[in-house]
Amino acid sequence: MALRIAKTRHLGDLLSSAYEKRVLNKGPKIVVIGGGTGLATLLRGLKKYTSHLTAVVAVTDDGGSSGRLRNEFGILPPGDIRNCLTALADREPLMEQLFQYRFGKGSGLAGHNFGNLFITAMTDITGDFELAIKQSSRVLAIRGQVLPSTLDKVVLAAELEDDSIIGGESLIGKANRRIKRVYLVPANPSPPQEVVEAIGSADAIIMGPGSLFTSVLPNLLVPDVLKAVRNSNALRIYVMNIMTQAGETRHFTASDHVKTIHNHCGPGLIDTVIVNTEEIAGAIRERYLGEGSVPVFLDREALAKEEVKIITGNYLSKSNFARHDSEVLAEMLMNLIDVDRIKNKRGPLRCGLLRCGPLRKLLKRRD
Template sequence: MTTNRLLKQTMRTIRQESRHLAPTWLGQWFKWLAPGLFVKRWMLISAGGVLLVSLGLAIWVKLTPIFYLMQFAADLLETLSRLLPSYVSGPLVLIAGVLLILWGQTRTFGSITNVLMTDRDEELVDVLLTARRLNRGPRIVTIGGGTGLSTLLRGLKRSSANITAIVTVADDGGSSGRLRREIGGLPPGDIRNCIAALADEEKLLTELFQYRFKAGDGLVGHSFGNLFLTVLSDITGDFEQAITASSKVLAVRGQVLPATLSDVCLWAELEDGRRIEGESSITKANGKIVRIGCTPPNPPALPRALEALYKADYIVIGPGSLYTSVIPNLLAPEIANAIAERQVPCVYVCNIMTQPGETDGYSVADHIRAIDIACGKPLFDAVLVQKQPPSAKALIRYAEEQSHPVGVDRDAVTKLGRRIIRADVMHEDEETGLVRHDSERLARVLLRWYGRRSRES
């Protein structure tokens, strides 16, 4: 009795476990039949190859062994049909064949998964489906720099792998500025941030790339990624190749490109007549900017950046510091001309708060005018602005720094021929009161607007 009870309990447990496992197992298996994976066709081709090999061998040996083999199989089937009716033996043989096929294919894909997915919890088929979905995403070109652009890229990479980030190389402050002055070459800071933002969830490598030294003679304040890019560009002799190699290390979705390979230096003319040289000095001057440019003037754009713009389905400018992150990219006339010529949706993501020493008292229309004046022509047809204002706590915190929400002057924006997209794309840190764009919300709103525009056209 004890043995029978134990057997019944074991069978009951097995049935319960199989109920839970079967749907998951079957679901994972049927995913391999999803369209677009390019797996089914190769399996059928392989099966056809096996049949051709068998046929070739049969012809080569003049069918003699094949004849006896088929005769043996016929005798065996005849014997089975006498022992078991065809309505029993047929399904049994069919089920046995299906089980062998499933077992063989499962072990095959399992072996492939063990080799390719050693450090990931996802199933191989899920990774392939995700890659297929991302590769079919729109070709998006983003233009800017600083933390604003990297925030946008973190959200967009979840919807498309066809992303190109065109990044300013006018930075001359912090670690990038020190490397630029002491070693020469282009500043790597904004490039590094964008590469890390587009990394394919390689957490350890991304943290390494963003690591900032806290001790060491001459190392304090430098980030490992900045040093890595600087050294690699010296080894390869080409900053562009250094970026490409770094992107491969971090498995970047898309590509990160400098706007130009020229060693540009920003300058700004202020309302009080002063001329300020250097990107980091412009904000510190605390004056109203009336004109901005760079030395040397009209730097040539990177050819790959122009190629990406001419192939783009969607162009996003910003977010980022207006005069020191966004406009510097557009001072390369070829980039501004390429954007203006493209008849594709183009959006400017306006900052949520004004930036002291750069955009004091600016409205949305003021941002648009500044870009139009710097480029000599309108580039985008819509502007994305934050809908709800920050909390009272955040407003008080920013007011102490002479920063306020960017005002939305609808009539002025309309007169400039732009559409306004109003949406809640803000993230506010409850502890510090810092206001930033939320990467997921921002990407979702931009992609939704792009989908709507695509349907309209």
């Protein structure tokens, strides 16, 4: 009897998994551009609605474990790539924990992340960073794909308000001076062809959340990436950060963020801006204030002058951090993409997943 029940449950799991895979394969094609924890947070929510996800990730990090591996092995920084891989992973939670494990001691190991070392070793074995990412993606059975915005070794530089120049991503945020512009050295790196193709076929392109100058813009500064985004017929969305960032966007309003992107990339790049308007709890707010960060102020009139649609709401996580709720944000974005496809008559809907009750129940049960 117990064996029969076990077999029935196993069959049920297989059917649920097959049903889930079939529905996710009908999801929209979404490209998410950025880096850091913000991008990973968004991917965790979106992977529950579609398997057609492409994360385009900045490769300008030169600090911490990534910076050390970059200097010692001559590879592109693996940290933000690793974060996206684990966010999209469809393996057991233990595998994700392993990839995110950071060594706290050991000569030469302290501060390094296991996932970073894994990607470094895979690069050494395959002789190719891009192939190493693809093989790591197979190990984690990710939904979608993770791609660097360029395979060229680039350095992020910044011109500050006093006209001084700083080279290196890790130093830019420590300058404590307003940033006039950022740029790549060399100035014309090339993206992988898969990046251009993914952007060209996307239903939606989402920029952010993430550090404006050091996560979002470095991707858009790759000329052919920017060209592909600008030429795309996809809905182009910018997810506004919840908090300003000390050293990068201190005192920035919502319109300052969008103006900065348009100043670097040209006007009209963004169609829609998502802004959290939920008030942040006092204790959390005070903690961030001590770090030099405050909630991003929505200056609606100034933002509207950038000719963008403004969508506001409560997208705040219920954790002790001022971060986006990945599930709430993803659900809103999927509805937005649905509405855009209806309005612009872009063919049959790929989404419709929010109306799929069985799938939503299944995903909640799996979580």
